[in-house]
Amino acid sequence: MSDYARDSVQRHCQSLQEALTRFRRQNVEQVTAWGEHLAAVLPFGGRLLAAGNGGSAAQAQHLTAELVGRYQQERPAYSAIALHAETSTVTAIGNDYGYQEVFARQVAAHGRPGDVLVLLSTSGRSPNLLAAARTGRAAGLRVWALTGPRPNPLAHAADEALCVDADGAATIQETHLVAVHLLCECFDETLTVPGADSFTSASAAHRRTS
Known part of the structure; x- marks a missing residue:
């Protein structure tokens, strides 16, 4: 390996390590809350829709695959659709x-x-995602955005945004993948926590009457 290639790899790894350190400090509570919210929605007929462009499309499809299939442990299948995959x-x-x-x-x-x-x-800043956010909020969906650094239009358009504080697109996407896995882990863990049935049942009753 050339010195240039070695230095490039080292810089990439350093950038990711720093981004994950900031993510752990700033975003863990948020992704935990998102997992808990999904546990109050999906088991009672709710649905997750996901979308992205390019590499972010792959991340979105990764998320829906974990929910329709499984993350780590056996559980029922839940409704999740990757919109970009409908060719x-x-x-x-x-x-x-x-x-x-x-x-x-x-x-x-x-x-x-x-x-x-x-x-x-x-x-x-993707126009098709901004249009989806506006449509989703108008239709009564809960809109979450995973983006790069604030400020950006999609974070502003969403109900909640998890913004990764990093410069490079690759580092942002890699951190998004960590967020996707943690979201699924928190979702699964919430479903198995004692008392989760009453929590999700209350949410289901709210959904039926809202």
Whole structure:
């Protein structure tokens, strides 16, 4: 390995280590709360919708796969849809309405009040994600954004945002993956905590009457 390549790898690892240190200090409570919220929504008919572009699309699809399948332990399957993975729908909407609407129109189709919409973007500036956030909030979904540093338009448009304090897109995406795994871990752990049944039942009653 050349000195240049070695230095580049070292810088990348250092950047990720620093980002994760900040994440642990600033965002752990937030991602824990998100996991607990999902545990109050998904077991009672709620749905998670997720979307992103490029590498963030892969992260969003990773999240939905963990919920429909499993993360670590056996549990029921829960409804989670990666909107960008609907290739015929994405191309039809893009062709007929423009690429800015490829997620928003799906949110309008699939989202219901009380569902959760997770939008991932390193820049927080993607027009199609901003349109999805606006549509989701108008339809009564809970909109969460995973982005790069504040301030950015998507963090502002969402109900809540987990913003990674890092410069490089790769480091932001790698930290987003940690957040996705922790979200699934907190979700699973909340489902197995004694007393979780009463917690989720109360939320389900609220959803039925809201």
